Amino acid sequence: MWINDLTYSTDIKQLADKVDEQLHERFTRIQATVETNQAAVLRAFRHEQIATHHLQGTTGYGYDDIGREALDAIYASLFGQEDAIVRSQFISGTHAISTALHALVQPGDEIICATGTPYDTLQTVLGLSGEEKRSLRKLGVKVTVLPLTSTGYPDLEMLERVISPQTKAVAIQRSRGYDSRPSFSIQEIEQVITTVKQAAPDVLTFVDNCYGEFVEEKEPGHVGADLVAGSLIKNPGGGLARTGGYIAGNKELVDEAADILAAPGLGREGGATLAELPLMYQGLFMAPHVVGEALKGAIFTAALLSEAGFETTPHWQTERTDLIQAVHFHSQDQMVTFCQQIQRYSPIDSTVSPLPSPMPGYEDEVIMAAGTFIQGASIELSADGPVRPPFSAYVQGGLTYSHVKIAVLSALDAIWQIKSR
């Protein structure tokens, strides 16, 4: 099907039709995953007997908030866990993950990162970079990062060897984030967890689930992860939740995490939900569908740009476990043009033109295109990356497949116009 009120070059139209054709079978399978996950969400809502009164919200201390408690129960069940906390008081995914990590370890314990160097902000939390006085390392936690194998996978033999009586927890990152390694599927995560539990049954396993929720039909909790955490302005907020994060896992760990988020003894009891519950519930209801749309967008982006001669990772035919799509351009000009076009075809700030600029923590200039309703929400379409060879733009999100398609086709059109200038 063609989007006929837009004027692309004939070449682009032909390419888009060809790509659409190729993706048919893939999209059918995504639809099946969406339906499985949508059914799970409905089942969880029904089980908790969600009704209008759950959406009311509380103020002040937020005691006896039945809407908050039922949402916790729904998250626990969807993520295959005993318990969960879902809170707008988490300011980001990093905050939720940091809280979870602090719940897992005490000074003197060791935590092993089994999937290579963690996501940038978590390196600071762990004390692998930066000088923060409150990093886990500064607090006396031993942090060990296991490098990936030469092919980019978790080194299970090495993991088995380095687990010691001091090891308290093993951390796994599902999504590649902005790294060049692959993202790890639920099946691969299961292998890591099995290795840990065979070597030392008492060692706890944690999964940074950011960008992974509802991409597959199982979550890390279904394959034995003791604790997981993520952001509500990515997948599980369905593009509607305005802020927040979640932690799900064993009851004792979740209780400890709640005490760290609030204060010892206050943990689960308080936390006003104000006016946020309707969007947190509705966002979760929408999440399987929205993740499906973003996934179709990522696969379309990979297929189209690969047909146009650019390297893309993952390849469009690769099975997905997260929403991140990297595209490697041939020049700075192409990368910048691509990001600028994504911005131009955003619902918000479409008249702003992003430029490469210095960013704290990055050696090279970074370009960021994001015209989102919710500040920084990467479940909405965005494109960014450091402007240096191999000129990789990371493209993620998209509330509707049509939006991603229109934006990416326009971006390719603009890149082709540079060539012919």
Ligand SMILES: *Cc1c(COP(=O)(O)O)cnc(C)c1O
């Ligand atoms: C997005 C993300 C996070 C958390 O990022 P925030 O911007 O703090 O929400 C952590 N880990 C990974 C892999 C991510 O993609």
